């Protein structure tokens with residue numbers, strides 16, 4: 217059976233049947249055949265023993281009616297048999313329950329693992345589409361529904377079926393003609409259940425979806441609680457939550473309405489009435505003894521449990537199937553990339569080549585026909601107005617996204633031909649939005665090495681990233697657990713941890729996205745030095761607004777609306793490209809209004825109509841900011 221493509225797989229991962237929710241569910245208990253067999257056999261024996269009780273009760277009746285010594289002996293025998301039977305029934309009941317409980321928990325565990333591994337292997341494009349709350353609802357609640365579907369749901373159904381079938385066999389043993397009422401009941405029961413499941417399915421689906429919506433809304437509000445508070449939108453959020461909660465509740469009411477019209481209990485009442493009538497007719501005709509009649513009615517009474525419980529057990533199974541479908545939808549979703557385990561591996565030198573690369577997020581291209589080359593060890597600054605595609609471009613290097621057209625090569629090997637693990641493990645990224653986990657600081661730094669780093673190396677990396685002193689000041693030092701998304705740390709501290717993390721892996725290619733924007737000026741120099749140190753000997757793509765960083769670059773790429781407008785050294789671009797100068801003027805206004813000192817400094821950002829050359833701010837060439845000599849781009853707008 218086809219397994220969806222994945223960016224990540226576990227070596228000895230067991231395959232389940234993905235062809236449909238029911239097959240997928242069944243393929244799980246089949247992995248644990250011993251427990252499945254223990255459950256079926258235990259239930260069967262338990263039900264057989266159970267069904268023998270009415271027969272023995274009938275014999276007891278006959279014994280009482282017979283009377284005398286023989287009657288008493290018979291009665292004593294029946295009592296002994298009953299005690300033994302009840303004890304045995306208890307043992308087999310215990311075995312069956314134990315086995316289903318193990319099966320249910322293993323189903324939950326296996327399904328959760330399978331879903332989680334599958335999510336790890338999905339592409340960024342897939343994750344961009346997901347709402348975290350809904351995903352969590354599937355990973356937590358839908359998976360738990362699978363467990364309750366097995367126990368008590370499926371457990372009760374098997375019990376019910378056996379408890380329904382075995383009495384019918386015993387009834388046939390008394391007199392086959394007595395089968396008339398139970399068989400008619402069984403047939404009508406089958407059709408009633410089919411109808412019930414058919415009606416319940418869309419309601420259960422809506423219910424699970426609405427629970428996902430409820431969760432997604434809640435998770436978004438909690439994650440964005442700061443925005444909710446500062447904009448005083450608590451009331452609106454409360455109303456939104458109430459609307460979602462009401463939809464969820466309405467589904468429950470609908471489910472209740474369907475359950476209220478559940479037919480089988482009524483059908484059983486009719487069947488029991490018919491059975492009594494039929495039994496009495498046969499008794500009066502002398503074809504049945506009183507004991508047989510009592511046993512028959514007792515056996516008919518045994519149908520009460522499976523019928524009564526079926527509304528509950530079939531509902532659980534129905535919800536379980538819906539949950540399985542929701543989980544399977546995620547697992548089966550095709551992802552664009554695969555691990556390419558047979559692909560190129562080996563130490564990267566760091567030569568990056570873009571050949572006529574275009575890429576879009578589904579709509580308009582965000583990167584257009586872009587070509588450039590970065591030699592091993594070079595620092596390439598990427599400059600462009602906001603939204604011009606700088607970050608997107610860097611995400612094509614480690615295959616977070618794949619180019620739609622053109623080729624990206626590292627060390628002369630097309631990215632498609634690289635082993636994905638080998639490729640990504642040699643490229644480090646320090647993103648704008650740094651992600652930290654709610655784990656100890658040391659683990660956060662060592663994360664890029666799969667936590668296999670030695671503490672000394674972690675400390676060394678932290679020192680190089682200028683993070684050591686603030687970590688030492690924290691209560692538990694390197695063992696301090698930081699809050700989710702690093703909220704207990706300042707922006708600058710988070711960035712220093714990210715730098716330490718990047719340092720630890722010793723990557724051949726480094727991508728720095730606006731890496732020092734959140735660092736205060738007091739620590740900035742130290743951080744700049746740390747960053748400069750980590751650039752040494754690696755190919756670096758540097759998205760930055762900082763002049764000091766741009767001046768480290770061997771080459772600057774100027775991007776506008778996804779296209780490469782010009783490339784060259786900082787000085788060359790200042791000299792010949794008006795757009796470049798204008799972008800610096802723009803940064804000046806937007807990003808660093810305070811960063812225009814009276815005197816000219818190394819980090820000073822050019823004003824409109826000024827340009828840096830050799831660290832000295834020069835007046836713009838005649839004609840103002842838009843007029844320069846050389847291959848210019850005067851008519852390009854910001």
Ligand SMILES: Nc1ncnc2c1ncn2[C@@H]1O[C@H](COP(=O)(O)OP(=O)(O)OP(=O)(O)O)[C@@H](O)[C@H]1O
Pocket residue numbers: 344577582600601602603604605606607608609
């Ligand atoms: N995940 C995404 N899905 C859809 N569109 C996206 C996604 N990420 C970015 N974009 C769009 O792609 C364009 C380029 O975004 P990108 O983040 O690459 O620009 P940028 O130059 O790095 O911007 P900035 O300097 O503000 O960080 C923007 O129009 C943006 O809206």
